[in-house]
Amino acid sequence: MNGGKLQSALRELQEFAASRNFWIVLAAIVVLFTVIGPFGTGEHMGVLPRFGFWLVNLFVSTWIAILIVVFAELYLDRLIAAPFPRMFAGSLLACPVIGLTTMFIVYSWRGPEPSWPTYLENTAQAFPISIVFTLIFWASMRHERQIRLATESSALDASPTVTAKVKAAGSAPAQDQAPATEPPPMLARLKPENRAPILRLSAEDHYTLTVTSRGRELILIRFSDALSEIGDTVGTQIHRSHWIARAAFEALVTRDGKLMARLKDGTELPVSRSFAGEVKAKVANWSVD
Structure with missing residues (x-):
């Protein structure tokens, strides 16, 4: 089992x-x-x-x-x-x-x-x-x-800690920033203690690793279905198995000739060739600390 x-x-x-x-x-x-x-x-x-x-x-x-x-x-x-x-x-x-x-x-x-x-x-x-x-x-x-x-999401939005994190993440241009009208459906699949702004998603077999500002959790859901449940969270898909939020992104780097997305927690995820052009154009408009 x-x-x-x-x-x-x-x-x-x-x-x-x-x-x-x-x-x-x-x-x-x-x-x-x-x-x-x-x-x-x-x-x-x-x-x-x-x-x-x-x-x-x-x-x-x-x-x-x-x-x-x-x-x-x-x-x-x-x-x-x-x-x-x-x-x-x-x-x-x-x-x-x-x-x-x-x-x-x-x-x-x-x-x-x-x-x-x-x-x-x-x-x-x-x-x-x-x-x-x-x-x-x-x-x-x-x-x-x-x-x-x-x-819980209303309380989370009103939290001073979360407000400070959002400000620290920088302000995206108007065309890249969608107003959050309701919590992303993906949050309902997480344990209550992990429900917070989504930072990244990664496919793992039939599961999707969901990382938020409160923690990480492996959810039984197809990666494509998970992407459809992130709501208004601003971000971009960088690989067929990876999606990152603007709030988590730090920089694009090259490792052994391969393009990687470095996140603020030090994680580096591969950027596939098919997504490279779109990712570069996307992150160029993001304000990064």
Whole structure:
């Protein structure tokens, strides 16, 4: 199992566990199922046993679905390019596992003996539940993440430290400086402690190394997709595998006949021949300390 993908999966699961929206939605569904008593639970169980049954059943089933969906989204990237179809595929894969789990939970509540017909029936019932619930939870998580990112970015923009860094980076000409209207979408993929102005991106297999003024993080995303998520961050691509921000750039240098971009932290990245002309023209307009 790839260590980077495993870390990404665990990070996603931690976000679910720490999400207030997740627990609110789960609690609301448990209460709803307790009140309406679907699948015969209203006729065969009292209110308290029914509440306990749906609390256990929905908690276990939901986490099984989320666990499988998260790993499917990460590990099916070579077969399915778009995230939403991968999530849908994960929901389908979760149904047989949820059906088996439900069968034994029902049996533990003194239900019928486990059997193939019971398993198939539970799996069929899990099909719409797994898909709908996964979509609801995912939507609530994405909404919560966007709100958190916007809040943190506003605080970051107001920070005296960040303001000083922006001033120290120099002022770009008007035609090269786009007003930041909203945080770059790429920031939402980073850990909260790393969310800050993006300094550079580098492709590493199926991952993109993202370096900000707060730190660095390896993200499971194609380099081309990462470039589309940098928003209004001013910079330029210098190589098929490297992009740098104006705020990070220091100078162009030559090493053994090869053009390199030296950054303010001392890092030197190659400038490919196909990008050399564009890069030279671009950086000529940048104010460099």
